[in-house]
Amino acid sequence: MGQKKWLKKSLCEGQYTLSVLSQGACEDKAFPAGCPALLQMSGSQPQVARGVPCLRCRGLCTGFEPHSWRKMCKSCKCSQEEHGLSSELDDDRKIGRLLAASKYSSLTARLKGGDGGRIYKRNRMIVTNPNISGKDPTFDTITYEWAPPGLTQKLAMQYMELVPKELQPVAGTDGALHRRRRLARQLPLHDQDPAQCRGLAEGEQQLMEEFVSKYKAEALGVGEVALPGQ
Structure with a gap:
C-alpha cells in the first residue's frame, strides 16, 4: 500500500499539521465522522456550546450542532462565530498575547493574579x-x-x-x-499557542514557537492614524 500526505490546518485558520496516512485511511473525500486519522489531526479549538442560537439565521436555526471537523454548524451551515462569541475579556487576552514579546507590548498590560499573561489595553x-x-x-x-x-x-x-x-x-x-x-476568525488561538493544537510532536512544537517569534519580529504591525502630511 502506498502512502498519502494530508495537509491539515494549524497555523492560519485552524491547524496545519502534515500527517502521513496509509492509502486506505479516510479515502472518502467527505471524511466520515469518527475517522481515527481525522480525529488525530483535528485541532483543539474551543467549541461553541450545543444549542446556541445562530446570530445570522435569527430563529431559523435549531441551535448549534458542531460538525465533526469543520468549524461550522451542521444544522444551518453557518460558522461557529455566528453562533456565539467569546467575552470581551477573552478578545483582549488574545490580542494581548499577539502583541506580547513584540515592539508593541506597550499596548498591553500584565494581568494581576493571573497566569502571567498580558491583556490588550483596548x-x-x-x-x-x-x-x-x-x-x-x-x-x-x-x-x-x-x-x-x-x-x-x-x-x-x-x-x-x-x-x-x-x-x-x-x-x-x-x-x-x-x-x-x-x-x-482572524485570531484563532492555534496561530499563537502550540498547546492549542493537537497531535504536534515535540520538535513541531518548538518549530511553531520559533515561527511565532519570527512573525512577531518581522511581520507583526500596528497601524497608525494621522492626517495627510503629518
Whole structure:
C-alpha cells in the first residue's frame, strides 16, 4: 500500500499539521465522522456550546450542532462565530498575547493574579453630544467599543467617520458585533499557542514557537492614524 500526505490546518485558520496516512485511511473525500486519522489531526479549538442560537439565521436555526471537523454548524451551515462569541475579556487576552514579546507590548498590560499573561489595553471612546430638540436639553451618549489609541477625540472621530456607518464599532450595534466576529476568525488561538493544537510532536512544537517569534519580529504591525502630511 502506498502512502498519502494530508495537509491539515494549524497555523492560519485552524491547524496545519502534515500527517502521513496509509492509502486506505479516510479515502472518502467527505471524511466520515469518527475517522481515527481525522480525529488525530483535528485541532483543539474551543467549541461553541450545543444549542446556541445562530446570530445570522435569527430563529431559523435549531441551535448549534458542531460538525465533526469543520468549524461550522451542521444544522444551518453557518460558522461557529455566528453562533456565539467569546467575552470581551477573552478578545483582549488574545490580542494581548499577539502583541506580547513584540515592539508593541506597550499596548498591553500584565494581568494581576493571573497566569502571567498580558491583556490588550483596548481604547474605548465615549462621545457625549447635547440634544436640544426637546424643551429641556439632554445629552446623547455614544460608546465605541474600540478606537485607535493615542489620538485626540477629534481625530478619533474623524477616523470613525471614514468607516462605513454599519461597520462602526458602536456598542450594541451590528458594527460592534462585526468587529468581534472578525477577531474570532482572524485570531484563532492555534496561530499563537502550540498547546492549542493537537497531535504536534515535540520538535513541531518548538518549530511553531520559533515561527511565532519570527512573525512577531518581522511581520507583526500596528497601524497608525494621522492626517495627510503629518
